[in-house]
Amino acid sequence: MDWGNIFGNAVGEIISPTTAAYALAAIGLGIHFGYTGLLNFGQAAFLLIGAYAFAIPTLAGAPLIVAVLSAIICSVIFAFILGIPTLRLRADYLAIVTIAAAEVVRYIVTTTGLTDFTGAANGLSGFKGTFAAINPIPEGRYGFGPFTYNEYDWWIRIVGWALVVLASVLVFLLMRSPWGRVVKGIREDEDAVRSLGKNVYSYKMQALVLGGVMGSVAGIIFILPRAVQPANYTTGLTFFIWTIMLLGGAATIFGPIVGSMIFWVVLSLTQGILYGAIESGALSFISTTQAGQIRFILVGVALMLLVIFRPQGIFGNKKELSFSV
Amino acid sequence: MSNISEPAVVATHPLVKGEVGPGCAKTDPIVIADHVTRQFGGLKAVDVDHLEIPRGQITALIGPNGAGKTTMFNLLTGFDKPNTGTWEFDGKSLAGVPAFKVARAGMVRTFQLTKSLGRLSVLQNMLLGATGQKGEGLFSALFKPLWRKQEEENTARADDLLARFKLDAKREDYAASLSGGQRKLLEMARALMSKPELIMLDEPMAGVNPALTQSLLGHIKNLKSDGTSVLFVEHDMHMVMHISDWVIVMAEGRVVAEGPPESVMKDPAVIDAYLGAHHDEDLGDLMEDGPNPVLEAERKAREAHPEVDEGPGYGETTTPPAAERER
Numbered sequence: 001m002d003w004g005n006i007f008g009n010a011v012g013e014i015i016s017p018t019t020a021a022y023a024l025a026a027i028g029l030g031i032h033f034g035y036t037g038l039l040n041f042g043q044a045a046f047l048l049i050g051a052y053a054f055a056i057p058t059l060a061g062a063p064l065i066v067a068v069l070s071a072i073i074c075s076v077i078f079a080f081i082l083g084i085p086t087l088r089l090r091a092d093y094l095a096i097v098t099i100a101a102a103e104v105v106r107y108i109v110t111t112t113g114l115t116d117f118t119g120a121a122n123g124l125s126g127f128k129g130t131f132a133a134i135n136p137i138p139e140g141r142y143g144f145g146p147f148t149y150n151e152y153d154w155w156i157r158i159v160g161w162a163l164v165v166l167a168s169v170l171v172f173l174l175m176r177s178p179w180g181r182v183v184k185g186i187r188e189d190e191d192a193v194r195s196l197g198k199n200v201y202s203y204k205m206q207a208l209v210l211g212g213v214m215g216s217v218a219g220i221i222f223i224l225p226r227a228v229q230p231a232n233y234t235t236g237l238t239f240f241i242w243t244i245m246l247l248g249g250a251a252t253i254f255g256p257i258v259g260s261m262i263f264w265v266v267l268s269l270t271q272g273i274l275y276g277a278i279e280s281g282a283l284s285f286i287s288t289t290q291a292g293q294i295r296f297i298l299v300g301v302a303l304m305l306l307v308i309f310r311p312q313g314i315f316g317n318k319k320e321l322s323f324s325v
Numbered sequence: 326m327s328n329i330s331e332p333a334v335v336a337t338h339p340l341v342k343g344e345v346g347p348g349c350a351k352t353d354p355i356v357i358a359d360h361v362t363r364q365f366g367g368l369k370a371v372d373v374d375h376l377e378i379p380r381g382q383i384t385a386l387i388g389p390n391g392a393g394k395t396t397m398f399n400l401l402t403g404f405d406k407p408n409t410g411t412w413e414f415d416g417k418s419l420a421g422v423p424a425f426k427v428a429r430a431g432m433v434r435t436f437q438l439t440k441s442l443g444r445l446s447v448l449q450n451m452l453l454g455a456t457g458q459k460g461e462g463l464f465s466a467l468f469k470p471l472w473r474k475q476e477e478e479n480t481a482r483a484d485d486l487l488a489r490f491k492l493d494a495k496r497e498d499y500a501a502s503l504s505g506g507q508r509k510l511l512e513m514a515r516a517l518m519s520k521p522e523l524i525m526l527d528e529p530m531a532g533v534n535p536a537l538t539q540s541l542l543g544h545i546k547n548l549k550s551d552g553t554s555v556l557f558v559e560h561d562m563h564m565v566m567h568i569s570d571w572v573i574v575m576a577e578g579r580v581v582a583e584g585p586p587e588s589v590m591k592d593p594a595v596i597d598a599y600l601g602a603h604h605d606e607d608l609g610d611l612m613e614d615g616p617n618p619v620l621e622a623e624r625k626a627r628e629a630h631p632e633v634d635e636g637p638g639y640g641e642t643t644t645p646p647a648a649e650r651e652r
Contacts, residue, residue, distance in 0.1 A: 173467045178452070178460035178476065185442045185453050191404065192440035192512075196454050197428035197519060198461070206463050319499065 006272030008146035013264040020160030021222035026245040026256035027167045028214030034250030036207035037187030042098030044237040046212045050219025055127040064130040075216030079209040087204045110230045125227035160221040243303045249313030340379045347580045348375040355380035361410030370396045372578040383555040385565045388575035394558045402434045403427040431522035439508040443501030451483035454518025490514045506533040526557040
């Protein structure tokens, strides 16, 4: 087994753009669930909308800024569509609607009738030009050890993590403010907040939109190193984002970032070790395809262990969860 | 309804314009409600023809379980929608106005089952009660200088109220760590942060120990001297007799009697409503011997099965489903 390579790949995941995209999506979900108490089980849909609303205009020749704005505006509209009928109801209704809506949009982009726009099951590719064109880094390979990338890979990483930092700062500023106090109050008991003269519906909508926009920007970062593939946006994606958020701590600033790093490093390590063991013959009873599935079984087990034994996550405040409210 | 020129033997009272009786007009009402009805299936939980609540006074709303008191609260504060009816607060019509706007208008309520915000500190709970906060806008929230000063003022006022309610030692604790009685105090103090014109307390004494009861009574009397009108629902007759200026009695959704506390208890309609078969015994005596076992059993049954719609009691303890919607 090539341990150097296995660890090199795993360490590389710490700053990979995918890690950044998941972290950003988890920050958005943290606003929904961790702070406001909205049960959004359709965060994958926001990533999907960000991806397609960015890729389709870009392929049609739109400049970068227009494509990004299109992604943001589409996710705002989607958040309104989800929120207007459900945010007046109890939290469970939003959960049901989001999980269904996420599947609906995935089936829409997969339909063959829309092949000209969405590429149906084949997805979309060839939309990196506008983003690569504004890359200020000269051509070449930079970095050291496992962190050696070409100029495009560095550019995605820098932009991706800058957006993660920006989102974290935004969340920090909001949650220390009276606005944050109101949404946290809504998480605890929305009738109480309503009785104090706050427009609960409006605050829930603001939180839904804000977290959704972060999800759609995460969707853009997610596709920049790869192609748009509708198969990436199953409910599985939503649950990985939930795992990341709960791993780090739902209502914390650094939780989603560190959660995402741990999630991807562990996935990469287990893949490297399992594949290495299979190739070297130490594990003869499973194939590499099965090993790929086993990793995700482990994710499921880890999520269960996490919510049972450390529901507050890594950064969460144990005291907060010691009350059964 | 009343006819002053008639030389009949009519009970009068300084708070009342004309004759004292169910639905009588007040000299200075803060809330006037007309034809308010609320139906749950085949049952009329509230059916109030006319009701006025006097300004600057402590008014008790009493009645047996299932009388529709809490439903009336929910309707007046926008937490539930009536089938018919209009009401105005301070001259402004509030019918069909969502709950948060009712609170902003100056009519703030508390809940029978306390709603303290468990995973916020006591101080944060208090600050949430302050109105007109600049930092509650999504964009201004990002810039602390815009709301720092206001936040400091609100904090000072919150500390002041916490000290008055003997909660200052708990300032930084999570509200979830408070005892049931302390949560009642916190909820009342929080409601006061918004400087309401009318505060509506739903069973402020339920679950509060006798020592705290005394201080709560004091707080409620202080409210009146500060010029706040108080409307409260209570089963504890001692408290009703002790602090209220005016008592409104509801039974089966209707206002059956009104009057000053001394005389309203002797009203045959009230005795009927409360006691039925027991009406030889004095209501005050019965209540002094502790909670009525029948009422107590009823309340326990409702607590155990809050989901069961079993008559007028339903509207009392649980928020009706319609109230889950904002409007």
